[in-house]
Amino acid sequence: MDINSSASNHYKIICLGCHADVSGAGYALRCGCDHALLRTVYRDSRLAVTAEDSMWRFAAWLPTVDKLPTRGRSVTYKSEAFARELGLSDLFISFNGYWPERNAFLETCSFKELESPPTVQRAVESKVKTLVVSSVGNTARAFAHTVSTTSTDLKLVLVGLESAIGKLWLPEPPSENITLVVLQRGNDYSDAIALGDRLVALPGLTPEGGAMNVARRDGMGTVMLEAAVAIGRAPDHYFQAVGSGTGGIAAWEASLRLKHDGRFLEGPLPKLHLSQNLPFAPMVSAWNACRRTIDPSIDMPDAKKSIAKIHADVLSNRNPAYSVKGGVFDALKSTNGQMYAVSNSEARRAARFFEDLEGIDIVPAAAVAAASLIQAVAHGGIDDSDVVLLNVTGGGAQKLKEDKSCYQIKPDICLASPEADLSELREVLI
Numbered sequence: 255m256d257i258n259s260s261a262s263n264h265y266k267i268i269c270l271g272c273h274a275d276v277s278g279a280g281y282a283l284r285c286g287c288d289h290a291l292l293r294t295v296y297r298d299s300r301l302a303v304t305a306e307d308s309m310w311r312f313a314a315w316l317p318t319v320d321k322l323p324t325r326g327r328s329v330t331y332k333s334e335a336f337a338r339e340l341g342l343s344d345l346f347i348s349f350n351g352y353w354p355e356r357n358a359f360l361e362t363c364s365f366k367e368l369e370s371p372p373t374v375q376r377a378v379e380s381k382v383k384t385l386v387v388s389s390v391g392n393t394a395r396a397f398a399h400t401v402s403t404t405s406t407d408l409k410l411v412l413v414g415l416e417s418a419i420g421k422l423w424l425p426e427p428p429s430e431n432i433t434l435v436v437l438q439r440g441n442d443y444s445d446a447i448a449l450g451d452r453l454v455a456l457p458g459l460t461p462e463g464g465a466m467n468v469a470r471r472d473g474m475g476t477v478m479l480e481a482a483v484a485i486g487r488a489p490d491h492y493f494q495a496v497g498s499g500t501g502g503i504a505a506w507e508a509s510l511r512l513k514h515d516g517r518f519l520e521g522p523l524p525k526l527h528l529s530q531n532l533p534f535a536p537m538v539s540a541w542n543a544c545r546r547t548i549d550p551s552i553d554m555p556d557a558k559k560s561i562a563k564i565h566a567d568v569l570s571n572r573n574p575a576y577s578v579k580g581g582v583f584d585a586l587k588s589t590n591g592q593m594y595a596v597s598n599s600e601a602r603r604a605a606r607f608f609e610d611l612e613g614i615d616i617v618p619a620a621a622v623a624a625a626s627l628i629q630a631v632a633h634g635g636i637d638d639s640d641v642v643l644l645n646v647t648g649g650g651a652q653k654l655k656e657d658k659s660c661y662q663i664k665p666d667i668c669l670a671s672p673e674a675d676l677s678e679l680r681e682v683l684i
């Protein structure tokens with residue numbers, strides 16, 4: 255089924271800049287407006303939830319026709335020990351990772367695995383042949399897992415870093431449809447993005463799109479949907495660490511849809527509490543200065559040096575979806591939101607605290623979010639009776655490695671810099 259008929263089925267894709275309907279434009283990431291995100295508008299404003307035990311239970315609010323097999327979904331549970339320590343009566347954890355005892359089966363241990371199934375499915379339905387994904391770890395694992403565990407013919411080019419190669423493991427043998435390109439040591443995440451941008455100029459290669467891709471955002475938005483269904487209402491507060499900002503935008507967009515539905519949200523939208531890891535926190539710096547635009551000289555001086563120091567390296571995006579219309583700045587404005595800067599030691603302490611009390615290991619980015627919640631409580635920003643949702647964006651990797659064998663994705667080619675000559679790479683890709 256092609257995208258035109260799918261679009262007429264249950265969703266439309268609209269540009270937030272000029273309000274054009276780009277539903278028939280295949281794997282569209284923007285409409286031509288320079289500085290605006292696209293957004294999905296679903297036919298049913300009332301959320302229909304099926305009995306499926308996967309993220310596809312929210313298929314009515316996902317921009318695909320068919321469903322790629324996945325066992326993964328976000329899981330929401332009420333915290334007891336961590337909540338008690340913080341003095342909160344209604345703290346809910348959105349756990350996105352591997353924790354069989356809680357029915358959590360995101361086997362790459364990250365909420366990026368909520369993005370990859372709808373994105374790959376949308377790409378296939380849009381007749382994309384090869385998708386390019388730049389990632390230092392979680393996103394690459396998620397997309398590789400989706401391609402390796404389904405019968406899709408989609409080819410995947412992963413652009414990563416030699417220094418982060420250890421993070422590119424899978425709980426199954428990698429598909430032959432995956433090509434891994436890495437940049438030598440000394441490069442960072444934004445260099446991988448820059449190389450990915452060059453690759454998509456080659457014939458037949460399509461960028462997955464990051465925050466611009468409605469399938470990624472709506473996949474991630476299932477975190478908020480799952481929580482609202484599990485709790486019976488949308489939370490008052492939503493805590494998450496952000497690198498590109500995609501997850502924060504997705505939570506906001508899901509909240510807008512829930513508000514429109516009317517059953518889960520009567521008052522204000524859930525307040526976004528978004529955090530970054532010091533010393534690299536460009537969005538925190540711009541937001542606290544009430545600026546819509548990130549000024550690199552003010553908000554991320556010595557970016558490379560700062561990035562090399564942060565504990566949660568997935569939060570190191572130098573070009574986040576902050577100022578774009580429909581991006582993080584708008585999400586924070588719309589929800590009366592707030593940003594937090596978290597030091598490495600605060601994050602490590604929060605991780606230990608969380609693991610001891612909740613009984614599961616969490617990834618550094620989730621530790622940054624947990625630390626921001628501790629900050630918010632300490633500063634009196636949360637009422638004891640408020641309903642709080644902490645998005646644990648990844649966890650359970652230690653548990654998974656005890657339960658399963660893991661397989662390394664091996665690089666097909668290693669390049670010196672994002673400006674490197676691509677002729678050798680072209681041969682690998684042909």
Ligand SMILES: [Zn+2]
Pocket residue numbers: 269270271272273274285286287290
């Ligand atoms: Zn437009």
